[in-house]
Amino acid sequence: MKKENWTCLTEIVLLGFSDFQTMRELMFCLVLIFYIMALMGNSFILILTIFNRPLHTPMYFFLWNLSFLEIGYTSTISPKTLVNLLSDNQNISFWGCECQMSFFILFGITECCLLCVMAYDRYVAICKPLQYSYIMNLRKCAKLAAASWAIGVSVCLGQSISIFTLPFCGSNRISHFFCDLMPVLRLASTNTYKNEVAIVTITVLIILVPLLLILLSYILIISTILTMPLANNRRKAFSTCSSHLTVVCIFFGTGIFTYIRPSSEYSMESSRFLALFYTVVTPSLNPFIYSLRNKEIKYAFMKSVARKQMFLIG
Numbered sequence: 001m002k003k004e005n006w007t008c009l010t011e012i013v014l015l016g017f018s019d020f021q022t023m024r025e026l027m028f029c030l031v032l033i034f035y036i037m038a039l040m041g042n043s044f045i046l047i048l049t050i051f052n053r054p055l056h057t058p059m060y061f062f063l064w065n066l067s068f069l070e071i072g073y074t075s076t077i078s079p080k081t082l083v084n085l086l087s088d089n090q091n092i093s094f095w096g097c098e099c100q101m102s103f104f105i106l107f108g109i110t111e112c113c114l115l116c117v118m119a120y121d122r123y124v125a126i127c128k129p130l131q132y133s134y135i136m137n138l139r140k141c142a143k144l145a146a147a148s149w150a151i152g153v154s155v156c157l158g159q160s161i162s163i164f165t166l167p168f169c170g171s172n173r174i175s176h177f178f179c180d181l182m183p184v185l186r187l188a189s190t191n192t193y194k195n196e197v198a199i200v201t202i203t204v205l206i207i208l209v210p211l212l213l214i215l216l217s218y219i220l221i222i223s224t225i226l227t228m229p230l231a232n233n234r235r236k237a238f239s240t241c242s243s244h245l246t247v248v249c250i251f252f253g254t255g256i257f258t259y260i261r262p263s264s265e266y267s268m269e270s271s272r273f274l275a276l277f278y279t280v281v282t283p284s285l286n287p288f289i290y291s292l293r294n295k296e297i298k299y300a301f302m303k304s305v306a307r308k309q310m311f312l313i314g
Contacts (some may be wrong), residue, residue, distance in 0.1 A: 014301060016090060031078060031280055048297060049061075059240075073107040077100070102157075105277075111251065116214055118244050120213075171187060
């Protein structure tokens, strides 16, 4: 098929929340607030981990990557959603839709893998503390992060090419506020059964395999913690894992409920609001989850503030 015949569509209409006209101003304010919180919170983590040497450890290296992913993840969706909530023109160009979907897949898949890597980091830190610095050296951390990104890029390219090389010559309206895989695939003017099977298979693998590895890591972590003789050591070990475990529950919980539930329970309305939660709200919560109960981040922040005050006074 020649490239110029790949598609008849030039624009796609994102119906989004057009059936909630009376709530659009309120939803705009909420999305804007959460988007600003996500940008500020994750930027705070990025800056703090870069400019504070005590935070140059494997755990914070992976947290830096996670914050970068969260900024990209929410920025792929939120700006266009904000524009659509205020405007009657809810169109997005066909190639703009492809870019949005591609980056959404890239950041989402990479985050799945990175959360799995962070669980492995916690496993080594608690179960093999004497070998931690040897196992989780700089080279190993860089390879694990690069592998997460490589998986994200591979799945992103594979899915984008398989979907956007299909002919699109029919309806151009989707009942969603961003270009998610299934809603876009349903616009194709051909039989998409194989594509749907591929999407479901990859989604199940990408969500369940990292989740099972995370669960295995925490089973080993908890069994090790319970054997510790001192209650203070057990409490400290649990504390280092609680933030990551909370993020995992939110991220994978919403992902499973959205993409791996039975079709009989599928509702476009509930799906849209759930998608709004994991694309806009969740990225704004993660920095607070990691910061509020993390003494090292609090100390690094206070030290940075004190250093800046001394600089201004001097």
